[in-house]
Amino acid sequence: MTALPNRALLRLRLFVSWLKPRAGAAAAYGTSVTSAKVEVNGVHLHYLQTGEGEHAALLLPGMLGSGQSDFGPQLKNLNKQLFTVVAWDPRGYGHSIPPKRDFPVDFFERDAKDAVDLMKTLKFKTVSLLGWSDGGITALIAAAKYPSYINKLVIWGANACVTDEDEMIYHGIRDVSKWSEKARKPLEALYGYEYLAKTCENWVDGILQFKNLPDGNICQHLLPLIKCPTLIIHGEKDPLVPRFHPDFIHKHIKGSRLHLMPEGKHNLHLRFADEFNKLVEDFLQ
Incomplete structure (x- = not known):
């Protein structure tokens, strides 16, 4: 790999700082959380479930992530x-292994179908989606393709296209051996x-497939x-998702709302969890 420009190096350092609290976010959330697996579309998907309210909400994790x-x-x-x-592990991530994670050109569509079919298998009549990063992309696709099933939509850290600037960011995180030990060890x-290491490399190759498509x-x-009613949240200090991405999504989803968090980075739902949770609860009600 060629030497990264200063801007890309800065983004890589910020990415590593983002990973630390994210990877350790499996905080003790009490014994009221159910952990289970169910067969969906030929694979056994793992999920966590908590709460007893009538409004079902599915949490969709980011790259390499799990519920x-x-x-x-x-x-x-x-x-x-x-x-x-409900917080799920997409196929090949977390405890939804096997199968190994792969990245065909339709992997986001596959995840969207898996997510919807998981919730249908669990007997939820409708669901709201809360998608982070890659999970946000998956949620956008699910909301577009399964409109009658999706109640409301919240996304953050998501993008609807891959630009030259994105490509540079992705190459900067490709080699996990260059991550700090604190960032790498939990994953x-x-x-x-x-x-x-292999899945991260494959993810970069998978996401860069979209560079070959128009725009x-x-x-x-x-x-x-x-x-459906859509809330787009963006951290203005996000090192991985430039501001033009949420602006584009906001512009092209009619009636959507864009909420900016001035100090938020990519993991804004973890660093500012109380603010994020209140924002989401108010929107979903």
């Missing part, structure tokens, strides 16, 4: 009387070093199809 690693404060503190909260404990399109064409 446990990515949503500790939400599983612990989202209102359990108002909501039934290494979950996956083992070999699986972690780097991932799901831009689907945004006008989203009809």
